[in-house]
Structures are given as C-alpha cells and as structure tokens.
Amino acid sequence: MELNCLGMRCPIPIIQLAQAIKTNPEVILLSDDPATLPDLSAWSRMTKHQYSIVGRNMYLVKRL
Amino acid sequence: MSTAGTVLGVGSITSQFQRETPLHPAARAFLEDAFDRGWADPTKIHGQSRQAAILLNGAKEIFAAHLGIRSDQVEFLADPTSGFHLGTSGLLQESSQFFYSAVDRSEIFAIAESRGGAKIKVDLDGSIDYPEGRPIDLLAWQTINGETGIIATHPQNFAGRLFVDATASGADISLPENWNTALWNSRAWEGPAGIGIFAVADKAIWRNPLPHIDQRISSSEFSIPLVMASAIALEAHTRDYAEKRGALSILNNRIRNFLNAEIGDVDIAGSSTTTVPYLLSFSLLYIDAERLVNQLDRLNISVDSGSACSSANMEPSHVLAAMGLLTHGNVRMRLHNQTSTENVESFLSKLKTIVEDLRK
Numbered sequence: 001m002e003l004n005c006l007g008m009r010c011p012i013p014i015i016q017l018a019q020a021i022k023t024n025p026e027v028i029l030l031s032d033d034p035a036t037l038p039d040l041s042a043w044s045r046m047t048k049h050q051y052s053i054v055g056r057n058m059y060l061v062k063r064l
Numbered sequence: 065m066s067t068a069g070t071v072l073g074v075g076s077i078t079s080q081f082q083r084e085t086p087l088h089p090a091a092r093a094f095l096e097d098a099f100d101r102g103w104a105d106p107t108k109i110h111g112q113s114r115q116a117a118i119l120l121n122g123a124k125e126i127f128a129a130h131l132g133i134r135s136d137q138v139e140f141l142a143d144p145t146s147g148f149h150l151g152t153s154g155l156l157q158e159s160s161q162f163f164y165s166a167v168d169r170s171e172i173f174a175i176a177e178s179r180g181g182a183k184i185k186v187d188l189d190g191s192i193d194y195p196e197g198r199p200i201d202l203l204a205w206q207t208i209n210g211e212t213g214i215i216a217t218h219p220q221n222f223a224g225r226l227f228v229d230a231t232a233s234g235a236d237i238s239l240p241e242n243w244n245t246a247l248w249n250s251r252a253w254e255g256p257a258g259i260g261i262f263a264v265a266d267k268a269i270w271r272n273p274l275p276h277i278d279q280r281i282s283s284s285e286f287s288i289p290l291v292m293a294s295a296i297a298l299e300a301h302t303r304d305y306a307e308k309r310g311a312l313s314i315l316n317n318r319i320r321n322f323l324n325a326e327i328g329d330v331d332i333a334g335s336s337t338t339t340v341p342y343l344l345s346f347s348l349l350y351i352d353a354e355r356l357v358n359q360l361d362r363l364n365i366s367v368d369s370g371s372a373c374s375s376a377n378m379e380p381s382h383v384l385a386a387m388g389l390l391t392h393g394n395v396r397m398r399l400h401n402q403t404s405t406e407n408v409e410s411f412l413s414k415l416k417t418i419v420e421d422l423r424k
Contacts, residue, residue: 010372010380011392015350035372035380035391042331042390046349 002028006057010035014043017061021049025063032057079407081397082366083210088254091297098289106288116288123288123295127261130235130298131248137263142286144231144260145171147247150281151227151262153179153273155202155244160224164204165192166386167212169229172204173382188388190214190334197224204229207237211370211383211396212333213343225269231260235302236340245270253301255294259286304401305342312341312399315408319344319397322412327419331390344397345370347384351393351422359418365411368396 001024005013013031017040020027029040029051040051040059048064087095102119104112121135128135141147148171156162162181164172167190176183186192190212197203201224208215210232218240219226225244230237234252243265250259262281264270272281316336323330329349333339348356353371360367370381371394380391399408 009378011350011352014392018350033372034378035385038380038385038388038391041388042347043349045388046329046331046390 005031029059088297090300091293098292102288126295139262140286141260142284144249147262151245155225161201194219207233213339214334250294253298255297347390348393370394
C-alpha cells in the first residue's frame with residue numbers, strides 16, 4: 001500500500017502511517033516533512049516496526 | 065513593593081514550567097540599591113568609582129566561590145553567547161581538531177561550520193563516547209544538556225583542551241579538573257539576562273580571538289548593578305536549590321511514572337538517575353505539540369517544546385533528532401524551586417485530559 005503524505009506536517013504522516021499499517025503488513029510512505037525521518041526511527045522503536053529508506057522522501061515500513 | 069508584587073504576581077511562577085524564570089526576588093529587592101551604588105566607572109579613581117570597583121570585586125568573590133574558579137579568573141560578558149566564540153576559538157590552533165557533540169548548542173555548530181570540526185554521535189540514553197584527542201585538539205563539553213537535562217559524563221580521558229559550556233547547569237555541576245575555558249549564563253540561577261561569566265584557566269595557552277589592544281578579554285561594557293544582582297541571585301538560588309533538590313527529584317519521578325502509567329506512548333529523555341531534577345523532556349506519540357502547548361497555555365500552564373511545528377524554522381529539535389527520540393509531541397519542562405506538588409498534580413491531570421482528547 002502506498003501512503004502519500006507529501007506536504008503534510010508532523011505528526012500527521014506518523015498518525016496516518018500508524019492507521020495504515022494496522023490493515024497492511026507493508027506501507028510505502030511518501031513524506032517530505034523534516035521531522036519524518038527522525039520520527040520514523042523513534043516510532044519504529046516505540047511501536048515495534050521497521051523501516052528503510054527506499055527513495056527520495058520514500059520509506060518502506062513493515063510490522064516486526 | 066507593590067511594583068515587585070505585581071510583576072511577580074503575573075501568572076504566578078509556580079504554575080509555570082517554561083525555561084525562563086523571573087529575576088530572583090532577593091536580587092530584585094537589591095536592584096535599586098545596586099543602581100544607586102554601582103553606576104560609576106570602576107576603572108576611575110574618584111570616590112564613586114572606587115565604590116563601584118569594591119562592589120564589583122565583591123561580586124567576583126561570590127561568583128568565584130560558587131563556580132569553583134579564582135576571583136581573578138572571573139570575566140563578565142554583556143553578551144553571554146559571545147563566550148562560545150571566546151571559549152573555543154581562543155583555544156583552537158590551525159592544526160587543532162575541534163570535537164563537539166550532536167547535542168551541543170547551535171552556537172557551537174556555527175563555530176564548527178565556519179572552521180570545521182568533528183561531530184560526535186550521541187546515544188539514545190544521551191551518552192557520548194568522547195575521543196582521546198591530541199594535546200592540541202579541543203573538545204566542547206556541556207555540563208548538562210539544556211533541553212533534556214541529561215548530565216554529561218566527565219571527559220576525563222580527553223588529552224586535549226576543554227571548553228566547558230555550563231550555561232544550562234549554572235553552579236549545579238562542578239568544573240572537571242582538566243577545564244581550560246568555561247562559560248556560564250546568569251539566567252541559569254534566576255539572575256538577570258545579559259550577564260555571562262567567562263573564565264580562562266591558564267592564559268598562557270589561550271589567545272584572544274577578538275580584536276584587542278590590551279589584556280582585557282572583552283571590551284564590551286557590562287552593567288555593574290546587574291552583575292551585583294546576578295551574584296545575589298546566585299547565592300539565593302543555590303541556597304533555595306539545596307533545600308528543594310530532594311523535593312524536585314520526587315516531582316520529576318512522579319511526572320515520569322505518571323507519563324508511563326497513565327498516558328502511555330511516551331518517549332522520555334534520559335532517566336531520573338541520568339538527568340538533573342529540574343529539567344524534563346518527553347514526547348507524546350501522535351500529538352501535535354503546537355496544539356498541546358496552546359491548550360495548556362489556555363489553562364495558564366506554560367511549557368516549552370522542541371517539536372518542529374512549534375519552532376520558528378519548522379525544524380525539529382536537533383537534540384531530539386540526534387538522540388533518536390521522538391520529535392513530535394515534545395514537551396520541555398523546568399521545575400522551579402517554587403514548584404509544588406499541587407502545581408505538578410494539576411498539570412498532570414490537565415495534560416492527561418488534553419492528550420486523550422487530542423488522540424481521539
């Protein structure tokens with residue numbers, strides 16, 4: 001599933017991601033907010049997910 | 065006295081958790097007298113000037129005793145942030161490597177930007193792996209981090225020169241033995257803004273990076289009455305803090321436990337054993353910090369935030385990002401010496417209600 005959060009400010013991308021990952025084992029997140037990368041890292045640690053950078057402003061997020 | 069009462073009465077400091085504090089009442093009460101007695105130029109020889117010089121020397125003795133330096137090492141800066149340049153550039157030589165940490169202040173980043181430097185990574189718990197360095201190298205070392213309150217370990221094994229940034233801790237953390245330059249900000253002890261204290265341990269290895277024609281470190285004019293008020297504030301604040309330290313630790317722990325047990329999905333910086341009791345930073349998952357800060361403000365509770373949405377440049381706090389802590393939903397608090405259990409309990413119950421509402 002692809003989740004387009006381009007142009008959205010924190011914490012909206014992480015809120016939408018948390019919703020999307022409930023029903024999808026993998027989510028491609030598109031986000032250009034400067035807080036997204038540090039927050040993806042913290043969110044993954046706190047909620048047991050993993051992520052990788054797959055392109056410019058593009059992240060692959062999975063459940064652990 | 066009604067003037068002082070009015071100013072201090074605005075939103076009563078005890079319900080406030082923001083970084084700044086009003087001038088300590090003891091210093092405030094002394095100010096009028098200070099302006100009466102300390103207006104003359106202390107370098108001249110007439111009576112009023114001699115009196116100003118005596119007062120200034122008295123203030124130096126107070127700072128020296130509390131900050132752990134000699135009174136002849138005390139230098140006053142009218143612009144405290146200029147001390148970052150004095151303290152680092154004055155110790156750097158062309159072949160020096162400049163080490164600094166990813167959680168240092170932006171003034172340090174600016175110096176590294178202009179002359180080059182090696183940024184040291186910081187772990188999630190705030191610990192920093194200091195390099196050994198060569199004798200000619202320089203390390204910028206923070207006593208505590210002003211955002212998270214995390215106490216830095218002493219860089220005992222560093223072989224080079226040491227600039228100590230004590231602007232956030234004040235007199236609370238003692239200087240490491242191997243310090244070369246050090247900087248304090250009067251605001252750390254409820255003193256007036258616009259007074260920095262700068263010290264050089266040994267002038268033989270320090271070169272003044274500012275244009276100068278004599279031995280003076282800074283030629284900028286500072287206010288003697290404000291220096292005196294700062295000395296009074298330092299004495300009073302230190303006395304208050306010695307009395308309140310235990311109580312503040314209990315309140316800090318109470319907030320940490322409540323956040324974990326009653327609110328949840330929270331990323332708290334450091335632990336109660338790695339931070340000073342008067343500072344606390346935590347981030348709440350799925351919370352917009354700007355809305356949270358505004359809603360608390362409407363209930364007369366002020367806190368600070370390092371989140372991007374509440375900053376002027378829309379960038380998240382580099383300290384939170386460097387440590388790997390959540391940057392959204394961030395709240396930074398200072399527990400003041402006057403903060404009571406009732407203030408904290410009232411804050412916690414309101415915070416819980418607002419967070420539950422915002423997370424719906």
